[in-house]
Amino acid sequence: MKIGELAAATATKVETVRYYEKIGLLASPARSSANYRSYGSEHLARLSFIRRARDLGFSLEVVRELLTLADDRTESCEAVDGIARSHLSxxxxxxxxxxxxxxxxxxxxxxxxxxxxxxxxxxxxxxxxx
Amino acid sequence: MKIGELAAATATKVETVRYYEKIGLLASPARSSANYRSYGSEHLARLSFIRRARDLGFSLEVVRELLTLADDRTESCEAVDGIARSHLSxxxxxxxxxxxxxxxxxxxxxxxxxxxxxxxxxxxxxxxxx
DNA sequence: CCTTGACCCTGTAGTTACTACAGGGTGCAG
DNA sequence: CTGCACCCTGTAGTAACTACAGGGTCAAGG
Incomplete structure (x- = not known):
């Protein structure tokens, strides 16, 4: 999957995808022989999550936290709940x-x-x- | 009136006052012998207007327009009304x-x-x- | 007379979350 | 082989401030 396809699939601009990579929100993908970024389904899932959280008004800083929390699936979701509640207020x-x-x-x-x-x-x- | 007094009188930070001057929103005042800015009542009125408009959520660009309109007191206030209405919506x-x-x-x-x-x-x- | 602290000065860089180039390379259809 | 759409990097711009860094000025207290 090239960057344009990923961007289209998530209603994101290509520049924004590269921006997320630069700030370390989205993992750097493998590169093709022509040095093109090559994304897999894990990137798609990750970017979808980011976009959905952004749509709900979470800041990038908070999205970063949510991603970390989401990765540790054994942890209590109390922290997630707290973040969401404080965002709501x-x-x-x-x-x-x-x-x-x-x-x-x-x-x-x-x-x-x-x-x-x-x-x-x-x-x-x-x-x-x- | 020194910049600190003007700032205190309008609940503005000193840096913000200087910023407004730099972008041409607030006229450059006279300077004291020590090169301190020296403000008069016209600056106070102007800055009060700016702050009030900002408090109402008008952008600096729109505040600039409003200031221009406010200065021409013979003009119809249709334009002002239009700006306020579109801001409301x-x-x-x-x-x-x-x-x-x-x-x-x-x-x-x-x-x-x-x-x-x-x-x-x-x-x-x-x-x-x- | 000297020092201390509160104020003032300029200029630059940081903030948020992107967006927009500039200047170049790649891949494919006609 | 020549467009054209796409990709690359890197930098600068947006809004409206805010925060230094590195200096100068002024009044009061010792």
Whole structure:
């Protein structure tokens, strides 16, 4: 399997695959006679895992941890559970932050009757004179 | 007003103030005899505006636009309104994305009875075997 | 008078997770 | 044999800062 095929199979860009290899997230594959990277099914599984974790919003650093944990199949999955839970609460925090932001921006927008900048409530709201 | 005071007054780091100057967002102030930056109230107002817009999630590029618009006080504030509205819908999109993520991660978490990695549903969910 | 500490200066490099070249080599279809 | 799509390496760019390194300045205390 060449890099382009692997990339296509995992909806990843070729450059990203090489990037993952460079930072040590994806093992370096064998090379063909022409020095082309030659991937096997283990690489496909690994990259699929990485992409899925990324899609769920895990950082590369955390993905690295998850990969290490996933490799030790006798270990308790408590650690995995903890990582996932803390990620979940981080997402909840982000949603709350964005919702607060949304409310405030909505309020700013509602206040503007929109004639000229001189009496634009949006600009006023941004530069509160006092 | 020295840079430290300006920074404190706007809850900004000193380095960030210098950064804003370097990228042309904040005008270069006069210098004291010791080559210290010396800010006036116009800088304070400007930086307050920038920080407030940043707090509302506007990118520096958009803040730049808003500053230009804010300076021309005879202009219609239609453009400002448009920027704010498109930013609002972007926030809505982000909230929706995060909510979907949250649902999926929650589903993954719920599925795990947490014994060993070998039968950890979280790891399974990340690496769907097929 | 001297020193100590808090501030200020410039310039560069690091952060995250890629993405985009530049400048070259390889493999195959027509 | 000549395109063209693909592959290679290495470097630089993105957003918005943040963190030094290596220096200068200023006011207060001893």
């Amino acid at each position: 981080e997402i909840d925090r982000k949603i709350a932050d964005l919702s607060a932001l949304r409310r405030e921006l909505g309020r700013v927008l509602d206040s503007c009757s929109c004639d000229t900048i001189a009496d634009c409530k949006i600009i006023d709201a941004l530069a509160p004179r006092r | 972007e926030i809505d999109r982000k909230i929706a994305d995060l909510s979907a993520l949250r649902r999926e991660l929650g589903r993954v978490l719920d599925s795990c009875s947490c014994d060993t990695i070998a039968d950890c549903k979280i790891i399974d969910a990340l690496a769907p075997r097929r």
